[in-house]
Amino acid sequence: MTSLEEVNDLRSWLDLAGELGEVRTITGAHWDEEIGAASEVNYGRPSPPALLFDDIVGYKQGQRVLTASMANARRLGMTLRLGTSLDDRGLVEALRTRPNEWVANAAGYPVREIGSGPICENVLVAGDVNLLDFPVPKWHQADGGRYIGTGCAVFTTDPATGTLNAGAYRMQVQSDGRAASVNIEAGKHGAAHIRDWFAREGRAPVTASFGHDPLLLVVAGTEVPTGLSELEYAGAVMGRPFEVIRGEVTGLPIPARGELAVEGWLYPDRREPEGPFGEWTGYYSGGTEAVLTLDVERLYHRDDPIQLGAPPGKPPHDYSYMRSVMKSAMIQDALVRSGLPGVEGVWAHEAGGGRQLLAVAIHQQYAGHARQAAYLTSQLPSAAYMNKFVVVVDADIDFRSLNDVMWAVCTRADPAEDIEIMRQTWGSRVDPLRAPGLPPFNTRAVIDACRPWARLPDFPRVAEAGRDLVDRVVRRWPDLLGGSR
Secondary structure, three states, rough: OOOHHOOHHHHHHHHHHHHHOOEEEEOOOOOEHHHHHHHHHHHOOOOOEEEEEEEEOOOOOOEEEEEEOOOHHHHHHHHHOOOOOOOOOHHHHHHHOOHHHHHHHHHOOOOOEEEOHHHHHHHEHHHHOOOHHHOOOOOOOOOOOOOOOOOOOOOOEEEOOOOEEEEOOOEEEHHHEEEEEEEEEOOOOHHHHHHHHHEEEEEEEEEEEOOOOOOOHHHOOOOOOOOOHHHHHHHHHOOOOEEEEEEEOOOOEOOOOOOOOOOOOOOOOEEEEOOOOEOOOOEEEEOEEEEEEEEEEEEEEEEOHHHHHHOOOOOOOHHHHHHHHHHHHHHHOOOHHOOOEEEEEEEEOHHOOOOOOEEEEEEOOOOOHHHHHHHHHHOOOOOOOOOOOEEEEEOOOOOHHHHHHHHHHHHOOOOOHEEEEEEEEEEEOOOOOOOOOOOEEEEEEEEEEEEHHHOOOOOOOOOOHHHHHHHHHHOOOHHOOOOOO
């Protein structure tokens, strides 16, 4: 059996996931909407398996697309090198303090540059490039085109320092397969790099990988601290340096064991109409607008490359579980680092795409503790983007249960006293509430759903059986009650 230590690319990841019974293969699906629709149905299943699409209509066998790579605890734990048998609770426990450790250790894992790798099995120059030679899906029925970049990692650098950034930005195929637009939110690190390159040289170098160890999607899709290379962060997670080659045109890194990658230059006036696209909020993100577009100067791919798909949509979607787990761990670590006492846990609920609805559980220790936790959480760098609701609850509440969190809101929060609004905070262009043409501000509410500090001694007791009694009756009737709590 493949060991976790042997996982170093998408193919070995698939080998191990398959041996664990975590992969299902679908044959004969069409790239036009069917792959996306089948994936969408799968995301709604309990603990959805990974789906591997093969024999895609119009393409030869072996040109595959993978979705739901990390849509359950077992595969996400495997991807994060935490083990192969974790459930939801075990994964959360295993992640405690890990993001802090990975950040602290990242500098000890500089990338390992090698002269060649499997990604170099085929190298095409600009005139020979056609991204539509690969089964790029049209993911949603009303998408404006075919999106090769969903589970991608887009690499940019700071022109002054050389610091690398990897981001997961949506990329639509353009110009009959010769180009791809790169849709980056203005507040992201990659967008800042591109602006700095434009000011300095009038163009910006970019590489993008479309098939790789799903760990790259984790690090590209979550906010790591500014100035920290996502590839070094990935190395800290793996416990060994990440292997890269250098692009022939830009010199930027490309995963050496990747499946499919491109490179080229962005120019301020090179734009193509892009969108709409079904986004992680669960809505199509506006209409069509001109977006920076990369003319592909080099295309690298393995024989029969596998695309890593991660289409967003109405939650639960491809990476909503992964984002919820990772954001929760990073926000909790940040709260603890801030010095806030009594933090029991944090959960970024999937209903809000892992960003918009955060629940924080605390052991109240002083008057104002709950509000302090709420305000701190709402503006932490790891939590601030597109956050709309922060709910602080007591430690007796299961903060991972949306039912329990809303029960606390309904019974412990006075709307007139315990809900406060922050304005002109960091929003997003994909917010369905944002009016076209306006800056991407949002507002956010902090909700104190803790028992009132002044009433802690006499607040009504919760009407539920104690933990010992529950455990006893479950032991007596395990076939009937096991797993019910």
